[in-house]
Amino acid sequence: MSKLLSQVVKMTPGVLGLLCLVGQNAIASPKTDFETANPETINPTEALGVLRNRPQLDNPVNRTAKQQFNSSASQVTSVSELQDVSPTDWAYEALRSLVERYGCIVGYPDRTFRGNRATSRWEFAAGLNACLNTIERLLQENVAVLREDIEKLKRLAQEFEAELVALGARVTNLENRVAYLEDHQFSTTTKLKGRVLFTVSSASGERALDSRELDTFNQDLQNGRYTDARRRIDDNATFGYRVRLNLDTSFNGKDRLTTRLQAGSLINYNNPTGTNMARLSHDANTNSDLNIDNLFYRFPIGNFTGYVGGDSLDIDDIFDVGNPFGASSDTGALSRFMRYDPLTMRGEEGIGAAFAYKFSDMFTVRGLYLTPDNEGSDPALGSGLFNGNFSAGGQVGFYPTDNLSFNAQFVHTYYKSDDVNITESTGSSLASDPFLGAPTIRDSYGANGNWRINDTFNLTGFVGYALARAQGDDENGVSRRGFGSDTWSWMASLNVIDVFKEGSVFTIGGGALTHTQRVDAITGDLQVPDQDTPYIIEAQYKYPLSKNILLTPGFYVVLQPEGNNDNNSIWVGALRTTFKF
Numbered sequence: 001m002s003k004l005l006s007q008v009v010k011m012t013p014g015v016l017g018l019l020c021l022v023g024q025n026a027i028a029s030p031k032t033d034f035e036t037a038n039p040e041t042i043n044p045t046e047a048l049g050v051l052r053n054r055p056q057l058d059n060p061v062n063r064t065a066k067q068q069f070n071s072s073a074s075q076v077t078s079v080s081e082l083q084d085v086s087p088t089d090w091a092y093e094a095l096r097s098l099v100e101r102y103g104c105i106v107g108y109p110d111r112t113f114r115g116n117r118a119t120s121r122w123e124f125a126a127g128l129n130a131c132l133n134t135i136e137r138l139l140q141e142n143v144a145v146l147r148e149d150i151e152k153l154k155r156l157a158q159e160f161e162a163e164l165v166a167l168g169a170r171v172t173n174l175e176n177r178v179a180y181l182e183d184h185q186f187s188t189t190t191k192l193k194g195r196v197l198f199t200v201s202s203a204s205g206e207r208a209l210d211s212r213e214l215d216t217f218n219q220d221l222q223n224g225r226y227t228d229a230r231r232r233i234d235d236n237a238t239f240g241y242r243v244r245l246n247l248d249t250s251f252n253g254k255d256r257l258t259t260r261l262q263a264g265s266l267i268n269y270n271n272p273t274g275t276n277m278a279r280l281s282h283d284a285n286t287n288s289d290l291n292i293d294n295l296f297y298r299f300p301i302g303n304f305t306g307y308v309g310g311d312s313l314d315i316d317d318i319f320d321v322g323n324p325f326g327a328s329s330d331t332g333a334l335s336r337f338m339r340y341d342p343l344t345m346r347g348e349e350g351i352g353a354a355f356a357y358k359f360s361d362m363f364t365v366r367g368l369y370l371t372p373d374n375e376g377s378d379p380a381l382g383s384g385l386f387n388g389n390f391s392a393g394g395q396v397g398f399y400p401t402d403n404l405s406f407n408a409q410f411v412h413t414y415y416k417s418d419d420v421n422i423t424e425s426t427g428s429s430l431a432s433d434p435f436l437g438a439p440t441i442r443d444s445y446g447a448n449g450n451w452r453i454n455d456t457f458n459l460t461g462f463v464g465y466a467l468a469r470a471q472g473d474d475e476n477g478v479s480r481r482g483f484g485s486d487t488w489s490w491m492a493s494l495n496v497i498d499v500f501k502e503g504s505v506f507t508i509g510g511g512a513l514t515h516t517q518r519v520d521a522i523t524g525d526l527q528v529p530d531q532d533t534p535y536i537i538e539a540q541y542k543y544p545l546s547k548n549i550l551l552t553p554g555f556y557v558v559l560q561p562e563g564n565n566d567n568n569s570i571w572v573g574a575l576r577t578t579f580k581f
Contacts, residue, residue, distance in 0.1 A: 094152045094155070094156055095124070095127060095128060095131065095156065097149075097152070098131045098149060098152060098153070099127075099131065101146075101149065102131060102134045102135070102138070102149075103134075124160065125160045128153075128156050128157070128160055131153070132153060132157070135149070135150075135153065146253075187249070189249050189250055189251065190247055190248065190249040190250075191247075191248045191249075192245065192246070192247055193245075193246045193248065193580075193581070194243070194244065194245050194246070194579075194580070194581045195242075195243075195244045195246075195330045195578065195579070195580055196241065196242070196243050196244075196578070196579040196581075197241060197242045197243075197264075197266070197282055197330065197576060197577065197578055197579075198239070198240075198241050198576070198577045198579075199239070199240055199241070199242075199266055199280070199282070199574055199575065199576045199577070200237060200238070200239050200574070200575045201237070201238055201240075201267070201280065201572060201573065201574040201575070202235055202236065202237040202238065202572070202573055202574075203233050203235060203269050203272060203273050203278060203570060203571065203572045204233055204235040204570070204571045205232075205233055205273070205568055205569055205570040205571055206231070206232055206233065206567065206568040206570070207231055207232070207233055207272070207273060207274040208273060208274040208275040208277075208278075208561040208562045208567040208570065209274060209562065209566070209567065210275075210428060210429035210430055210562045210564075233272055233273055233570070234272060238267050240264065240265045240266035240267055240283075240285075241264060241265055241266065242262065242263070242264035242265075242266050242282055242284045243261075243262065243263050243264065243290075244260055244261070244262050244293065244330075245260065245261040245262075246258065246259075246260050246294075247259040247260075247261075254299075254300050255297070255298060255299040255300065256297070256298045256299075257296075257297045257298075258294060258295070258296055258297075258298070259292065259294070259295050260292070260293045260294035260295070260312075261290050261291070261292060261293065262284060262286065262290070262291055262292075262293035262294075263286050263288055263289060263290045263291070264283075264284030264285060264286055264288075265284075265285055265286075265287070265288060266280060266282060266283045266284050266285060267280070267283060267285070268280075268283045268285060269283070269572060270425070273561070273570050274561075274562070275428070275429075275558070275561045275562050275570070276336075276423070276425045276426055276427065276429075276432070277337065277426070277427065277428070277513050277534060277536065277558045277561050277562070277570075278335075278558055278561070278570050278572055279335070279336040279337075279425065279426070280334060280335065280336060280572070280574065281329045281332065281333050281334055281335055281336045281338070281339050282329040282330070282576070283336070292311050292312075293311075293312055294311065294312045294313070294314075294317075295309070295310040295311035295312065295313075296308060296309040296310060296311075296312075296313040296317065297309075297310075303357055303358045303359070304355065304356075304357050305355065305356045305357075305358075306353070306354070306355050307353060307354040307355065307356075307368075308353050309350065309351050309352050309353070309354070309370065310351060311350060311351065311373055312349075312350050312373060313349065313350060313351065313352060313354070313370060314346075314349045314350075314370075315344075315345050315346060315347055315349050315368065315370070315391065315393070315411070316340060316345045316346075318354040318356065318366055318368050319344075319345060319366055319368075319395045319407070319409055320364075320366075320395065320397050320405070320407045320448075321339070321340035321341075321345050321448065321462075322340070322405060322406075322407050322448030322449055322450045322460060322462060323339065323340055323448070323450065323460045323462070323493075324450060324458070324460070325458060325460070325495040325505055325507060326338055326339055326340075326460065326493060326495075326507065326509075327339050327340055330578050330580075331542065331550055331552070331578055333493075333507075333538060333540070334538060334540050334552065334554045334555075334556060334572075334574050334576065335536060335538050335556045335572070336425070336426055337426045337489075337491070337511070337513055337514070337536055338491060338493065338509060338511070338536065338538050338556070340448070340462060341446045341448060341462040341463070341464040341489060341491070342423055342424045342426040342427070342464070342489060342514055343411075343422075343423070343424075343442075343444040343446055343464035343465065343466045343487065343489055343514065344393070344409045344410070344411050344444045344445070344446030344464050345409075345446075346424035346426070347370070347391035347393075347411055347413045347424065347442075347444075348370065348371060348372050348389040348390055348391045348413055348414070348415070349370040349371075349372070349391055350370060350371060350372045350373035350374075350376060351370065351371050351372070351373055351375075351376030351377060351385070352368065352369045352370035352371055352376065352385070352390075353368070353369055354366065354367060354368035354369070354370070355367050355368075361399065362398060362399050362400060363396070363397065363398060363399075364396075364397040364399070365394065365395070365396055365397075366394060366395040366396075366397070367393070367394040367395075368391070368392065368393055368394075369390065369391070369392045370390065370391045370392075371384075371385055371386075371388060371389060371390045371391075372388070372389050375388035375389055376388075382416065388416060389413075389414055389415055389416055389419060390413070390414055391411055391412070391413045392411070392412050392413075393409060393410050393411030393412060393444075394409065394410060395407055395408065395409035395410075396408050396409075402452075403451065403452035403453075404449075404450070404451050404452070405449065405450050406447070406448075406449045407447065407448050407449070408446070408447045409445075409446050409447070410443070410444065410445055410446075411442075411443075411444045411446075412441070412442070412443055412444075413441070413442040413443075413444065414439075414440075414441055414442075415439060415440045415441075415442070416439050417437055417438060417439045417472060417473070417475075418437045418475065420432070420433045420435070420437060420438070420439075420440045421433070422434070422440065422442050422466060422468050422485075422487060423487065423489075423514040426489075426513065426514045427487070427489070427513055427514025427515055427534075427563075428513075428514070428515050428516065428530050428534065428561075428562045428563040429562060430516055430519065430529075430530055430562075430563070431485075431487050431514055431515050431516040431530065431563070434468060434483075434485040434516055434519045435468075435470040435474055435480040435483055435485075436474035436475050436476065436478075436480070437474050437475035438470040438471065438472050438473060438474040438475075438480040438481075438483075439470070439471040439472045440468050440469065440470055440471060441468065441469045441471060442466050442467070442468045443466065443467045443468075443469075444464060444465070444466040445464070445465050445466075446462060446463060446464035446465070447462065447463055448460070448461065448462035448463075449461060449462075455497065455498075456496060456497055456498065457494065457495070457496060457497070458494070458495040458497065459492075459493075459494055459495075460492070460493055460495070461490070461491055461492035461493065461511075462489075462490065462491050463489070463490040464488070464489045464490070464514075465486070465487070465488055466486075466487040466488075467484060467485075467486060467487075468484060468485045468486075468487060469482070469483070469484050470482065470483040470484070478522065482520075483519075483520035483521070484518070484520050485516050485518055485519045485520065485529075486516060486517050486518040487514060487515065487516045487517075488512065488514070488515060488516075488517060489511065489512060489513065489514040489515070490511045490512050491509060491510070491511030491512075492509055492510070492511060493507055493508065493509020493510070493538075494507070494508055494509065495507050499541070500543075501543065501544065502544075503544040504541065504542055504543050504544060505541075505542045506539075506540075506541045506542075507538070507539070507540050507541075507542075507554075508537075508538070508539045509537075509538055510535060510536055510537040510538065511535070511536060512533050512534065512535055513534040513535065513536050513558070513563075515530045515533055515534055515563045516529050516530050516563075517529055517530070530562075530563025530564065531563060531564040531565055532560045532563055532564055532565050533560065533563065534558060534559065534560045534561055534562065534563045535558075535559040535560065536556055536557070536558050536559070537556060537557050537559070538554065538555070538556035538557075539554055539555060539556075540552055540553065540554025540555075541553060541554060548579060548580045548581060549577070549578070549579055549580075550577070550578040550580070551575070551576075551577055551578075552574075552575070552576040552577075552578065553574070553575045553576075554573075554574060554576075555571065555572060555573040555574070556571075556572055557569055557570070557571050557572075558570045558571075558572075
């Protein structure tokens with residue numbers, strides 16, 4: 001048998017390309033987490049009838065094949081892309097469908113097998129063996145497999161049994177392995193992913209006061225009264241954690257039910273610093289109680305994708321935020337503001353519905369209607385889905401090339417009295433509530449873009465504008481109806497990829513924190529526009545200690561916090577460690 005195998009290798013160089021499929025680099029992952037999951041799936045034990053008796057390529061042949069390839073050979077996941085493969089019979093179509101679904105074909109960098117002829121039965125058998133290996137790996141990872149694919153594999157294995165055996169195959173006993181998986185599996189339709197963050201951080205500088213506090217503070221000084229409102233920040237280092245457990249479930253192979261559980265003890269720096277501008281991107285304090293932090297269902301129908309949110313469905317879960325290296329609170333920016341535009345990517349959100357429609361590879365349209373968790377499920381007067389706070393908006397995405405993207409969005413938000421937060425806890429106190437608690441409408445307009453310049457550099461940024469309009473009386477009973485304010489924000493950052501180590505990212509960026517430039521007020525009001533523009537500068541370095549552990553040291557500084565000239569800069573330094581599993 002080994003003699004026959006040696007002759008085959010000498011006669012058909014193309015077989016080497018397919019033989020490398022059984023190597024470590026040859027088995028590609030499924031296209032998405034759930035494209036291989038289906039309620040009409042086969043139990044691992046049922047799959048044993050196909051896999052237990054099928055042969056696998058022997059290791060010596062596999063090593064010979066690997067020697068013929070450069071390690072940078074690109075993967076091809078479509079049989080139709082392999083230029084010298086001819087669709088001559090049912091077997092081609094059957095294998096093509098398996099390759100399309102599970103991505104188990106590898107070719108030379110030029111996407112050929114360098115034969116200029118139809119695929120031989122030997123090469124076809126090697127490709128079939130690679131798909132068998134892929135199915136086995138999926139079963140080992142507790143991923144369900146379509147019953148129809150098992151039937152295809154069974155028929156193909158019978159058709160090419162002689163070739164598989166002639167290629168130096170060996171029978172692997174899978175019965176014990178499959179039985180073990182069946183006894184210890186969590187779920188055939190649900191995947192569990194976890195993120196654990198540990199952060200050491202410290203803030204320094206002087207506590208910030210907004211314009212109203214400053215006026216009171218100055219009056220106290222003039223009247224000879226002492227106040228401790230202005231003081232140095234206690235720059236004690238703190239240690240906190242955040243745990244997120246994500247349960248992703250699929251019912252038909254392409255949909256997804258996301259359930260996220262969260263617990264944490266990470267400090268909110270608004271309290272010690274006096275401003276939301278100093279907040280960490282990943283702060284969370286649940287007193288170590290485990291809560292449902294995210295619950296929504298996503299389902300595709302052709303080019304249409306629908307969303308239904310039951311708890312904490314956020315705008316950034318639907319809209320493209322345009323910041324691939326900074327958006328994630330697990331691995332992205334250290335500051336809350338630098339993740340994405342707070343005026344169009346944050347709002348009243350939690351329960352509701354949304355959609356995305358992909359017209360082509362270049363254009364996608366998205367829309368949403370969301371209400372807060374505590375209101376969407378409350379039938380009381382002034383609450384519910386349509387009578388309380390809400391956000392409604394849309395986004396148009398333009399993707400002219402693979403490395404360039406632009407998005408433009410509009411969000412209309414309504415805030416009830418005494419529940420106004422226009423900047424969504426990212427900007428000055430005045431910009432957040434310019435009309436002293438009066439019910440307010442916020443119309444937000446924004447744009448973001450991302451340019452992957454090359455393999456090393458990536459440039460991203462956003463700009464946002466909001467027109468806020470008062471709708472009634474303020475906290476003192478004074479009518480503010482018709483009053484308006486203008487609020488702005490912008491950000492730009494540069495990412496440098498693979499600095500000193502593959503997978504690392506150095507990021508430096510900055511922008512104008514959310515602030516107001518116009519506020520309509522009554523004569524004598526303390527409601528005046530922010531006296532100056534607050535800025536933020538951030539630098540960080542993400543360093544992968546391993547595939548599952550990421551270390552991110554960095555800092556950010558808030559200049560002119562709360563948007564006035566009377567506050568000194570606030571510095572925040574952090575060391576975040578991310579564990580992924």
